[in-house]
Amino acid sequence: GEYIGSVEKGFRSMLAEGPTIGAPVVNMKVTLADGGYHAVDSSDNAFQETARGAFREFYPKSNPKVLEPLMLVSVETPREFQGDTMGTLMQRRAIVLGTTEDEDFVRIDAEVPLAEMFGYATVLRSATQGKAGFTMEFKRYAPAPAAVAEELRQQFLEKRQAGK
Structure with missing residues (x-):
């Protein structure tokens, strides 16, 4: 012992x-x-x-898995930009959890990998003439897609070799 x-x-x-x-x-x-x-x-x-x-x-x-942080992203956008806003999310591997609508605005709730959210504020502003906003908070970790995991593995190996 x-x-x-x-x-x-x-x-x-x-x-x-x-x-x-x-x-x-x-x-x-x-x-x-x-x-x-x-x-x-x-x-x-x-x-x-x-x-x-x-x-x-x-x-x-x-059988180890690479995990990536998934964020809960809530986007509030004028109704006329709902389609464009949905497109900006789908380009980021988003899984839409639901939408809430009132007379003028739509709120889209989605899970989005954190790695895909860099630069999103600029893209959203551009797609909605600056009229939409979003909040983001950590939700959970999930296995990264094989292509993402492989890219991270290659980056790690390159850094390790450069450091030797």
Whole structure:
């Protein structure tokens, strides 16, 4: 039992910067089922390194997913710009959750990946003659599409190679 903390420390050291895109690894369960001890070779560092080695071996086999933050975006726009506004959202991989209408305005609620929202204020202003506005708040994390995950993985590998 004396080296359980060392094993945990070794695993935790690998979670801070994951090997896929360099982001923290989350939602991972590790179970220590058994262990051995040798009077000469056992040490804090040896158990930490063993845990890191186990992580490197088993992490790729765990079918890891890249997660991206999804934002709840609420856009208020004059009715005459509803179609154009909907178009600006759909170009950003939005999932429309619903619309609310009154006499003059429409509110569109959608889930949109945060990565797609950069520059949105300018695009929305342009599409609605400056008459629409939006709010945005974090909603949840969800698996990123394969193409997005692969692009992030390539960027991480390029940065890692440039840093060496």
